[in-house]
Amino acid sequence: MNSRTEQRVALISVHGDPAVEIGKEEAGGQNVYVRQVGEALAKLGWQVDMFTRKVSAQQETIVQHSPNCRTIRLEAGAVEFVPRDDLFANLPEFVEKFLQFQQENGFVYSLVHTNYWLSSWVGMQLKEKQGSKQVHTYHSLGAVKYNTIDVIPLVAATRLAVEKQVLETAERIVATSPQEKEHMRSLVSTEGTIDIIPCGTDIAQFGCIDRQAARAKLGIDPEAKLVMYVGRFDPRKGIETLVRAVGQSQLRGPSSKLQLMIAGGSRPGQSDGIERDRIESIVAELGMNDFTTFPGRVEQEMLPYYYAAADVCVVPSHYEPFGLVAIEAMASKTPVVASDVGGLQFTVISEETGLLAPPQDVAAFSTAIDRILSSSQWRDELGEAARKRVETKFSWEGVASDLAQLYTQLLEDKPEITQPEISPEDTQKEAILAS
Numbered sequence: 001m002n003s004r005t006e007q008r009v010a011l012i013s014v015h016g017d018p019a020v021e022i023g024k025e026e027a028g029g030q031n032v033y034v035r036q037v038g039e040a041l042a043k044l045g046w047q048v049d050m051f052t053r054k055v056s057a058q059q060e061t062i063v064q065h066s067p068n069c070r071t072i073r074l075e076a077g078a079v080e081f082v083p084r085d086d087l088f089a090n091l092p093e094f095v096e097k098f099l100q101f102q103q104e105n106g107f108v109y110s111l112v113h114t115n116y117w118l119s120s121w122v123g124m125q126l127k128e129k130q131g132s133k134q135v136h137t138y139h140s141l142g143a144v145k146y147n148t149i150d151v152i153p154l155v156a157a158t159r160l161a162v163e164k165q166v167l168e169t170a171e172r173i174v175a176t177s178p179q180e181k182e183h184m185r186s187l188v189s190t191e192g193t194i195d196i197i198p199c200g201t202d203i204a205q206f207g208c209i210d211r212q213a214a215r216a217k218l219g220i221d222p223e224a225k226l227v228m229y230v231g232r233f234d235p236r237k238g239i240e241t242l243v244r245a246v247g248q249s250q251l252r253g254p255s256s257k258l259q260l261m262i263a264g265g266s267r268p269g270q271s272d273g274i275e276r277d278r279i280e281s282i283v284a285e286l287g288m289n290d291f292t293t294f295p296g297r298v299e300q301e302m303l304p305y306y307y308a309a310a311d312v313c314v315v316p317s318h319y320e321p322f323g324l325v326a327i328e329a330m331a332s333k334t335p336v337v338a339s340d341v342g343g344l345q346f347t348v349i350s351e352e353t354g355l356l357a358p359p360q361d362v363a364a365f366s367t368a369i370d371r372i373l374s375s376s377q378w379r380d381e382l383g384e385a386a387r388k389r390v391e392t393k394f395s396w397e398g399v400a401s402d403l404a405q406l407y408t409q410l411l412e413d414k415p416e417i418t419q420p421e422i423s424p425e426d427t428q429k430e431a432i433l434a435s
């Protein structure tokens with residue numbers, strides 16, 4: 001790649017707006033991923049345009065994050081929030097508006113990096129209409145997700161078909177862990193090219209605050225044994241397992257310093273509000289009200305204090321394609337107890353940076369949490385090892401540089417270096433030609 005201007009990429013995230021303030025509005029790992037990857041690529045000299053869907057008239061159409069990086073909100077369907085399972089019908093208009101934006105600006109994106117299956121459909125249309133090359137990150141696989149939930153949405157068949165098609169047709173699929181790649185191969189298709197490039201975290205943002213300073217800032221007892229959850233209220237996140245596990249803790253008692261903090265946003269009456277009510281009623285039923293707190297959504301600037309204040313951070317998901325919370329806690333030198341599933345098997349090394357437990361296994365989670373709470377020395381050793389693992393494997397700069405290399409390779413259209421299959425006849429022919 002010779003000139004800077006050719007280093008242009010459209011990151012497409014139809015339902016996960018990278019410009020919303022994480023922790024303030026309903027947003028999770030995908031929003032963080034797209035925004036961080038976008039900003040880090042821009043620092044490497046890429047011109048990054050992140051496309052998402054406008055959901056309110058109050059939102060700006062274009063948000064400039066840095067000279068080379070902006071979010072562009074397209075109007076596809078009514079300008080209002082639409083749950084992701086109902087968004088498929090809006091996608092043709094999204095494609096139309098994308099093409100219109102290109103036309104008005106006088107360029108065509110030769111490369112699009114799509115996020116989640118909805119955007120993958122948009123990317124496949126752009127490939128068909130104008131030959132854009134496509135990189136895709138799933139963030140969640142229908143084939144895995146539908147195994148972990150009771151009510152399968154109507155859109156499931158479409159989603160599964162689209163997920164198979166993009167795996168087989170995109171120039172490159174980015175799996176964020178070896179486990180996700182394995183799921184793609186065993187549950188989706190054996191065709192297509194997959195690279196493993198993990199998610200990352202801002203290693204400078206976390207890990208600079210010590211436990212007691214963080215507790216002083218948040219008004220938490222210096223002697224507390226603090227168990228932390230950070231994330232969305234969603235039954236798939238397994239918060240119920242965590243609550244029941246802490247309820248069974250051997251460290252629970254009249255003079256106990258055990259504390260449970262469940263951080264994350266929710267909107268009354270919406271799915272996350274309903275899940276929060278359900279969790280609160282389990283807390284009450286188990287008599288845990290006096291040592292359980294719900295601080296609500298934590299803004300990104302405050303997150304380092306919460307992670308640092310905790311003795312252990314628990315990620316009890318039934319399924320987790322990657323799980324940013326685990327590496328954020330690890331970057332903060334806080335050991336993680338996580339479900340032995342998906343990306344968590346890749347980020348958390350059991351007995352070295354935390355502990356893994358079978359998903360939904362209340363007794364196993366309880367034992368694992370107690371083991372870490374019972375030894376502050378071991379907790380600190382696990383925390384130090386966790387920080388080192390994140391520094392070496394999961395920084396956004398490293399992730400962006402791997403992606404930049406991949407994009408460059410695709411844009412230059414380097415032929416795949418594959419060894420030609422040489423038949424005995426070929427060897428004979430070569431020998432004749434050489435003689």
Ligand code: UDP
Nearest residue numbers: 022023028029030231264297298323324325
């Ligand atoms: N998050 C936050 N404030 C909160 C709860 C969550 O900023 O109150 C962030 C969290 O730090 C993480 C993201 O939301 O970066 C959640 O990502 P993860 O991959 O763990 O889960 P997902 O939401 O994608 O299922």
